[in-house]
Amino acid sequence: MSLLVTKELVKYFGDTHAVDHVNFTVKHREVLALIGSNGAGKTTLVNLISGLFPPDRGQILFRDRDVTHESVHGRIEAGIARSFQLVNLFDQLSALDNIALTIFSRDHKTKKLVSLASADGAVWDEAYEVLRLFGLDAKARMLAGGVSQGERKLLDVAVAYALKPKLLFLDEPTSGVSTREKAPIMDTVTSVVRSMGISAAIIEHDMDVVFNYSDRIVAMHQGTILADGTPDEIRRNEAVRTTLIGTADAH
Amino acid sequence: MEVLLIHLVNALLYASVLFLIAGGLSLIYGVMRIVNLAHGNLYAFGAYVTAWAIGGVAAGAPSSLLLVLLPAGAFAAAVLGAALEPTLLRPFYKRAEEYQLLVTFGLLMILEDLLRFIWGPYPLSASELFENFGSLTIGDSLYPTYNFLVIGVGIVAAVFLWAFIYKTRFGVVLRATSQNMRMASALGVNVNRVYVQAFTLGCFMAGLGGAIVVPGQSAVLGMGVDALVLAFIVVVIGGLGSLEGALVGALIVGVVREAGIAWFPEIELAVLYLAAAIVLLVRPAGLFGRP
């Protein structure tokens, strides 16, 4: 049984077939890379699954439950979370606050109007623990807007992780980050994900990252899935090589 | 039958003025993504200037002269707009949107009192021109001929604007800037100049609305905010940023208001708000709007 299954998922933007009858699956406890040139439909697929907008046709089944018309809130409750390509944080709150808020929201504690947030020690404990997992504990008190780009990327993932999802979508977690910083970020992310038994689907352009960190690779092109297999299988796949030449890092 | 015709003409009259105000608002938003809360006061400013020109300064002059002076309010509003954009608005494009709203709200308050300061607290009328036009007989009733002038101006303005935006080079530049400011700038468009020109044009339209309406009704304090709220209803229905939307919205509001006056005179404004609320619920971006 797969964790996530999409059936003939379709999304058109005017004449553009952004996602064209896509049957995409994510299994339990796997790290999957979603690759493809710009405009292949990767982000649109993630947007559809995470609930940013509804599909034109098709179904999304998460843990055997139809979430196609579920709200963003509902999907988060079900266990789907995502990070963003362009870092999306609460810049005027501290790193710790960013995570704590996520936990408050996850535990439905944000409904509390007349109790002090600082009084809930358990939430702050857990928030700090999440930061520590991602190596950000030293920056706990700094404003999210003020830490380095690499740290912001990690924080973005940490916020999504703090929702305790079963499936985590990461949209280009290493983009905009220097090559030197990429490996530590991916090491951290994949170790956290694997140790917690979460599945992660990572949109990535950096082929190094893709081949080194994923269990399975799904290649998209012009809205459809071109290939789906292990890194070795994908490496040998002619169609993938032809369409991604020039867009992949030269290796 | 004639009664229906009169209602229709009234609706068109109202729609013409609203189109000018709301169209200006939409144009500015479409190009610059800002909404000037003081926009209604530019309409009021146009009304006051024209009322002063044809009702005060040139009172008693022949109609032809008064007609020539009629657009004075539009030009005055345009000049005011051209002065305001680079000084008060441009510094805030890059800042948080609350500041933009606060500045234009401050501007609204300043203009409101400026009108009182210059022209006093009493209504300013310029009915001479209105009366000189006489009236037509429609069925059993007499209908002011001047109103047809207003409708005419509205139609001409709509056509002119459409031609200007879709058929001229400046229009192309305007549309390009509104769709992608950065790209337009990279292609060599002087965005600052386009902005001030678009803003001036929008203010001209609002001022023109005030100018043509004032012979039929006096310029009063508070007309600016009333106009702002009505223009808002128009763009809610038609969609902010779209001239077709402003046109359609103005027509709908004109018709609904006229229907309201005819059948539910007590709650005329409420009927309008209800119509706007229904549109908002069904199509939050308006009929032609873009988010």
Place this chain on the structure above:
Amino acid sequence: MSTPAVAASAIAREAGSLRHVFRWALPVAVILLVVPWIVPQYTAILLTYGLIMAIGALGFNLLLGYTGLLSFGHSAYFGVGAYVVALMVKYLRVGSMELFLLGAIVGSVIVTAVFGFVCVRYTRIFFGILTLALSQVLWSLAFKFFWVTGGTDGLRVPTPSLLAGLATGTGDKTDFMSHTYYYYVLVIFFACVVLMWVIVNSPFGKALQAIRDNETRAEFVGVQIWRYRFVAFLVSGVFTGLAGALWVPLNGLTTPDIMHWTFSGEIVFMTVLGGFRSFAGPIVGAIVFNYLKTYAVGYTVYWQLLLGAVLVALVVSLPTGIVGTAERLAARWKKGS
């Protein structure tokens, strides 16, 4: 550092900031408590007006400073509070302040819920003009139904009895207002300040700030945006409605102009004057503004012009308002010494 220790230190830091707050708040509270004994009656009454406006501004700023929604129609809720009290006097022959407050809260909740339902689906300019438009509708209704509301003449409200009849204004009215009523308002003011402080520092308050900072991400951490904005709107409106209810017995009269957009503009102004990005900003701004208005109105009839020009000047050069600028200067002075 082990996690419980860090969490503990985080709480300690919050408590520390609480201590910091007390360092300012306590002396101010003491001063407020002794005011009627050390200043002339007129000044005490002026301060009462200021405290009432501060409650209203505090409510307004929950929306602006903490949720990022700029309302141009808060005069509506102030007016609802005031008119509910006046109507209770007119039709129910009620004279108890506590009943007035209760009625005002109920009235504010209803109106705010209806207006909020419509308004919070939108943000920024749409939200702003929508709030303006709705308050104008209410204002025009106050005129239209003049047989109920007294039209431009308004409705009179006599001195109420406080604390279920314990304190009645049977003596000199000015004396009553500058002493007994002042303390009544002061207690409610303290309660409102504490309540609002807890709200903005609650998990709910953090969610609001998240929505303000990044609506998309807030949604994607599971915050249902509309609901939170709606509740914030509700709380905001009720605080302002409460202010209106406290205001009308002091003023003795309520007229439609307190529901006009110009009064909304004053609420916006006083909050920006004090600094809308801080908790105390609206309080300081309201009290200062109220004081200034009383003197300025005597000098010029072009009050709107003055307000508008100062508002623009504030936004251009002192966007953090009095409190923000004071904090910045204090930090610089501390660094220098």
